[in-house]
Amino acid sequence: MAKIGNIGFIGVGKMGSALLEGVLRAGLAGPGETFISEVDQERRKAVCESSGVKAAGLLELVENCQVIVLCVKPQVVVPVLREIRSSVGSGKLILSVAAGVTTATIEAELGSGVPVVRSMPNIAATVGQSATAVSAGSAAGGEHLELAGRIFGSVGLVVQLPERLIDAVTGLSGSGPAYVFLFAEALVSGALKVGLPHDEARKLVVQTIKGASAMLEAQPDVHPAFLRDAVTTPGGTTVAALHELEKRGFRDAVISAVEAAAKRSQELGKG
Numbered sequence: 001m002a003k004i005g006n007i008g009f010i011g012v013g014k015m016g017s018a019l020l021e022g023v024l025r026a027g028l029a030g031p032g033e034t035f036i037s038e039v040d041q042e043r044r045k046a047v048c049e050s051s052g053v054k055a056a057g058l059l060e061l062v063e064n065c066q067v068i069v070l071c072v073k074p075q076v077v078v079p080v081l082r083e084i085r086s087s088v089g090s091g092k093l094i095l096s097v098a099a100g101v102t103t104a105t106i107e108a109e110l111g112s113g114v115p116v117v118r119s120m121p122n123i124a125a126t127v128g129q130s131a132t133a134v135s136a137g138s139a140a141g142g143e144h145l146e147l148a149g150r151i152f153g154s155v156g157l158v159v160q161l162p163e164r165l166i167d168a169v170t171g172l173s174g175s176g177p178a179y180v181f182l183f184a185e186a187l188v189s190g191a192l193k194v195g196l197p198h199d200e201a202r203k204l205v206v207q208t209i210k211g212a213s214a215m216l217e218a219q220p221d222v223h224p225a226f227l228r229d230a231v232t233t234p235g236g237t238t239v240a241a242l243h244e245l246e247k248r249g250f251r252d253a254v255i256s257a258v259e260a261a262a263k264r265s266q267e268l269g270k271g
Contacts, residue, residue, distance in 0.1 A: 004028045004147060008035040008065035010058065010080060012047050015097055016071030018125035022154030024051060035061045062087040067147065070096040070106075074268045077101045081109035088114055093144050095151065097121060099170050100268030103137030103163060115140040117148040120169045121155065123177050130156030131173040135163035167269070171262030179257060184209060 007029045009016045020036065023029050031052035038044040038055070048055050062068055062084045072080055077098045088094070090113040096106060103116045110116075116137035121130040132152040136145050145160055152158045161169065184205050191201035215227055232238045245251075 003030070003033070004150065005066040006033045006035065006064055007067040007069065007151075008037065008056070008061040009069045009071055010037045010061065011071035011076075012036050012038045012043060013071065014123065014126060015121065016069070017047060018123075018130075018155055019069060019071065019097075019121075019151065020047070020051065020053065022125065022128065023151060024053075026150075026154035028150060028154060035065055037061045058084050059087050062092070066091065067093045067095065067151070069151070070094065070098060072098065074098045074101050077106070078109060081106060085110050090114055090139070093117065093140070093147060095119060095148055099174065100167065100265040100270075102269055103135070103140075105269070107137055107139070113139050115144045117144055118163060118166055119148065119152060120166050120174045121152060122173050122175075125155035128155050131176070132156060132158045133161045133166060133169040133173070134158060135161055135166050137163075167262045167265040168258075170265035171258040171260070174265070175257075175261040179254065180209065 004023075007023060009020050012020060016036075016038075020034065024031065024034065032054070034051075034053040035056045036044065036047055036053055037058050038047065044055050047053065056064065058080065068084075068088070070077060070080065077096070088110050092114065094106060094110065094114060094116045096103075096116065096118050097120070099120065101118070103118050106116045106118075107114060117134055117140050118137065119132055119134045121132040124130045125132075130152065132155070134145060134148045134152060149158045149160070187205045187208070188198070188201050191205065192198060196204070212227075216224065219227070228242075232242065
């Protein structure tokens with residue numbers, strides 16, 4: 001696979017580290033072509049030692065890299081941009097994973113003509129199974145989206161969407177793993193309540209979720225309701241369980257969760 005040139009990661013927390021590892025694993029850049037800037041000294045040292053990449057100050061990183069990945073918290077984005085804007089020009093590509101921060105906000109700080117691609121990956125990037133949406137800013141073209149797709153494709157699935165939908169993606173797949181983990185936790189608790197040992201219950205829950213996901217993936221044109229009906233025998237155990245979930249507002253709770261997370265993403269973007 002063709003390399004992408006020098007790439008710099010500003011922030012190497014869980015997401016930054018996952019993207020860094022994906023890029024190196026996919027051969028998009030080598031350790032000598034990869035720079036990190038990280039305020040946490042212990043984390044910076046650990047990442048450099050484990051991957052062989054170079055640590056750099058913000059300006060040094062920007063000056064040496066064609067692609068700069070912003071992996072900092074939303075409230076830190078603007079201060080970082082103000083520190084690096086003197087070294088950012090139209091020849092650089094800025095990729096942002098900051099929830100709620102619009103491309104317009106980034107462009108306003110860096111100046112017109114700087115290509116910006118906003119993204120929303122999720123924590124499953126740490127195991128190479130992220131669901132990521134990317135959206136181009138006003139100065140970003142198809143080649144920039146293609147490059148972003150290669151980078152985020154190193155850690156999972158990538159889709160291109162208009163930026164107006166990125167907050168919705170945050171509510172769905174950005175926060176989505178937490179919903180699944182909570183559901184898994186509840187399933188394990190239910191299994192314990194009816195007498196299953198913890199270790200076996202956890203294994204069965206993981207495989208049940210994995211199997212259901214595989215069925216959804218294998219039949220992309222089939223509505224989830226059809227698959228649900230295929231498991232639901234009239235008068236059987238599943239219909240009794242589904243009745244309890246519906247009675248207790250399971251569907252409405254999930255819909256409201258996605259809406260709440262999307263709204264919070266919008267709020268973060270407003271500072």
